[in-house]
Amino acid sequence: MSSEEIKDIGERIAKASRELYNNGLVKGTSGNISARVPSTETFLIKPSGARMGFLKPEELVLVDLQGKKVSGELDVSLETPMHAAIYRARSDVHAIVHTHPPTATAFGIAKTAILPLQIEMFMLFPNGIPVVPFIAPGSKALAEAVQKKIADYDAVVLENHGIVTVGETIEAACDLNEMVEEAAKIQLLVTQLAGADAVNLARLKQKFKTENPVE
Ligand SMILES: [Zn+2]
Numbered sequence: 001m002s003s004e005e006i007k008d009i010g011e012r013i014a015k016a017s018r019e020l021y022n023n024g025l026v027k028g029t030s031g032n033i034s035a036r037v038p039s040t041e042t043f044l045i046k047p048s049g050a051r052m053g054f055l056k057p058e059e060l061v062l063v064d065l066q067g068k069k070v071s072g073e074l075d076v077s078l079e080t081p082m083h084a085a086i087y088r089a090r091s092d093v094h095a096i097v098h099t100h101p102p103t104a105t106a107f108g109i110a111k112t113a114i115l116p117l118q119i120e121m122f123m124l125f126p127n128g129i130p131v132v133p134f135i136a137p138g139s140k141a142l143a144e145a146v147q148k149k150i151a152d153y154d155a156v157v158l159e160n161h162g163i164v165t166v167g168e169t170i171e172a173a174c175d176l177n178e179m180v181e182e183a184a185k186i187q188l189l190v191t192q193l194a195g196a197d198a199v200n201l202a203r204l205k206q207k208f209k210t211e212n213p214v215e
Helices: 003-022 082-090 103-111 121-124 140-150 170-194 202-212
Strands: 032-039 042-045 062-066 069-071 095-099 155-158 164-168
Touching: 003 032, 003 095, 003 121, 032 082, 032 103, 032 170, 042 082, 062 082, 062 095, 082 095, 082 140, 082 164, 095 170, 103 155, 103 164, 103 170, 121 202, 140 155, 140 164, 155 170, 164 170
Parallel strands: none
Antiparallel strands: 032 042, 032 095, 042 062, 062 069, 095 164, 155 164
């Protein structure tokens, strides 16, 4: 991996962070983002206390898959153990985004899974997005709980906390993050309009599998 390629990953992380901030998925210093450095056992992660909207590529911290800092001047993000645990469990995952968007976070607090009520969302997360019960942020226990759940899902909601999404690229992990918040907003509206009975995963699967497939 050349320093040019690492620089490119850093720039993409900074750009993606800015977009997440501008789109309201994170506020202040909350949230974090990381991406693997290909062909190595390391990843780049946002430092602790940095603001996603103003992240500089040179501020990113290089960390190994045990979550130990390899290089960088600043301290690693609080959620580094969670990021490392996900990379250890999922070799297909190359980027992780953790945010606190209001609607999806509210679903976590209500202990309600987010469902893909819209067809394109169904294609992205056909089994919905489960809620991981509350565990203290930054803890080893949270890292283990998320690692276990993320084995079967690309997105999870953390109760009373926020959401985590993963992807094969930085951009894919970010798009999924935004899509989860969008799905939560739609589900909230549908529930208000038609009641909780209108939101049912089994019926949704039946409908999308029996009607005309999307091209
Ligand atoms: Zn958080």
